[in-house]
Amino acid sequence: MAAKGLDKCFFSLRLLRNLQLRNERLVSTSACRLVDDKFIPPSKPVIIDKTQSVASLRKFLSPEFVPPRQRTNPLKFSIERKDMIRRRKVLNIPEFYVGSILAVSMADPHASGKANRFVGICIQRGGKGLGATFVLRNIINNQGVEICYELYSPRIQSVEVLKLEKRLDDNLMYLRDALPEYSTVDPDMKPVPFSPTGEVPVNNIKVRMRPKPWSKRWERPKFNIQGIRFDLCLTPEKMEHAQKWAEPWREYDMLKEYDTSKLEEHLLDEFQQEMSK
Amino acid sequence: MRLTLRALISHGRVARKMGLGPESRINMLRNILTGLVRHERIETTTARADEVRFYAEKLVDYAKRGDTDEKAMKMASFWLTEKDLVPKLFNVLAPRFETHSKGYTRMARLPNRENLDRAKMAVLEYKGNPFPPLYPVKKDNELTLINQLLRGYREDRAQQLATKA
Numbered sequence: 001m002a003a004k005g006l007d008k009c010f011f012s013l014r015l016l017r018n019l020q021l022r023n024e025r026l027v028s029t030s031a032c033r034l035v036d037d038k039f040i041p042p043s044k045p046v047i048i049d050k051t052q053s054v055a056s057l058r059k060f061l062s063p064e065f066v067p068p069r070q071r072t073n074p075l076k077f078s079i080e081r082k083d084m085i086r087r088r089k090v091l092n093i094p095e096f097y098v099g100s101i102l103a104v105s106m107a108d109p110h111a112s113g114k115a116n117r118f119v120g121i122c123i124q125r126g127g128k129g130l131g132a133t134f135v136l137r138n139i140i141n142n143q144g145v146e147i148c149y150e151l152y153s154p155r156i157q158s159v160e161v162l163k164l165e166k167r168l169d170d171n172l173m174y175l176r177d178a179l180p181e182y183s184t185v186d187p188d189m190k191p192v193p194f195s196p197t198g199e200v201p202v203n204n205i206k207v208r209m210r211p212k213p214w215s216k217r218w219e220r221p222k223f224n225i226q227g228i229r230f231d232l233c234l235t236p237e238k239m240e241h242a243q244k245w246a247e248p249w250r251e252y253d254m255l256k257e258y259d260t261s262k263l264e265e266h267l268l269d270e271f272q273q274e275m276s277k
Numbered sequence: 278m279r280l281t282l283r284a285l286i287s288h289g290r291v292a293r294k295m296g297l298g299p300e301s302r303i304n305m306l307r308n309i310l311t312g313l314v315r316h317e318r319i320e321t322t323t324a325r326a327d328e329v330r331f332y333a334e335k336l337v338d339y340a341k342r343g344d345t346d347e348k349a350m351k352m353a354s355f356w357l358t359e360k361d362l363v364p365k366l367f368n369v370l371a372p373r374f375e376t377h378s379k380g381y382t383r384m385a386r387l388p389n390r391e392n393l394d395r396a397k398m399a400v401l402e403y404k405g406n407p408f409p410p411l412y413p414v415k416k417d418n419e420l421t422l423i424n425q426l427l428r429g430y431r432e433d434r435a436q437q438l439a440t441k442a
Contacts, residue, residue: 070289071289247299247300249299249300249303249355252303252351252352252355252356253303254331254332254335254336254339254352255291255292255331255332
């Protein structure tokens with residue numbers, strides 16, 4: 001009895017709703033006949049997908065494109081550059097710096113799913129041309145692991161930047177002698193959104209070190225490290241003793257200078273032209 | 278049979294070893310460069326002249342950037358130990374080589390030193406110096422017949438152009 005009543009209610013409601021809609025439609029069409037008969041669609045919702053990495057609009061030339069100062073024929077470097085661009089058209093290698101957190105998935109015949117994924121901080125970018133490498137460091141199960149990947153190796157299936165940032169140094173090898181908390185990266189980290197335009201954020205963190213001995217004497221001026229808290233681990237006398245190895249004439253030695261600014265501009269133009277083809 | 282030991286190959290190193298070490302080498306080159314800027318023509322051993330040549334040209338490139346450039350002033354004050362030569366570098370040498378893009382120096386060999394070491398000597402100079410040239414220019418003999426006829430022809434042409442204008 002109650003159900004029948006409800007049904008009747010719903011039916012009547014539906015009738016009323018239909019009548020309302022029909023009336024509206026009649027009203028709307030009669031009003032709009034005075035305006036154009038074209039159908040004006042509603043504005044599309046703009047979806048900003050922050051998880052996917054957008055192509056960077058910054059002018060960035062990867063350091064392995066800049067050829068070193070050598071006696072080899074420049075033809076070798078131009079052929080290598082062509083091959084590098086061919087590989088980049090297939091695999092998207094994003095812009096990253098030393099200190100950013102990357103996730104690399106590489107083909108491995110012995111792993112389940114034929115690919116293995118490694119997440120870590122980039123501590124070093126070495127090599128020029130097709131042999132360019134980058135080293136990722138992470139601490140897994142209290143064991144420090146560093147893997148050196150070749151950027152242009154065909155085994156690499158994807159390179160994602162989880163967090164784009166720069167550090168105070170170009171080479172973070174001192175993380176081996178730093179406390180483990182500075183090298184741990186969560187393997188399931190979500191990608192942090194970063195803007196494709198504007199400056200790359202610089203992380204001014206100063207790292208605490210384990211007690212000496214270290215793998216290298218990082219306090220010596222030849223390494224020129226800005227990112228270690230020396231005041232916690234070394235006395236001022238030791239810092240002065242380390243300055244004995246400073247070579248103040250080096251910055252005035254014109255033989256050691258290698259000015260790459262014009263070369264970089266030229267290479268950047270070439271790179272952008274080739275990639276847009 | 279290996280004619281060279283692996284340790285004797287320099288593998289692309291361009292800087293010679295001089296003196297007691299890298300600091301001593303730079304100090305020696307600084308002194309020679311200061312002398313070159315002061316006198317504009319000096320004679321030293323060939324190896325030292327060759328090393329200084331590169332630094333001399335780079336110093337002129339820095340001087341061309343101008344007095345106001347900070348880096349240029351730092352370089353000049355480092356390399357010239359006698360500070361009264363710094364204005365000479367910026368006001369005399371830099372304008373002299375404004376039209377040249379490279380090649381501000383000239384090096385020529387000299388007879389070996391008279392000492393016991395018989396060292397290979399060379400003279401290094403900045404181009405445009407006030408001294409007589411290192412390689413004397415050979416002048417043609419004005420009194421030969423052909424040269425006299427050519428001189429007459431040149432004078433006639435000059436007269437004609439003067440009357441036309």
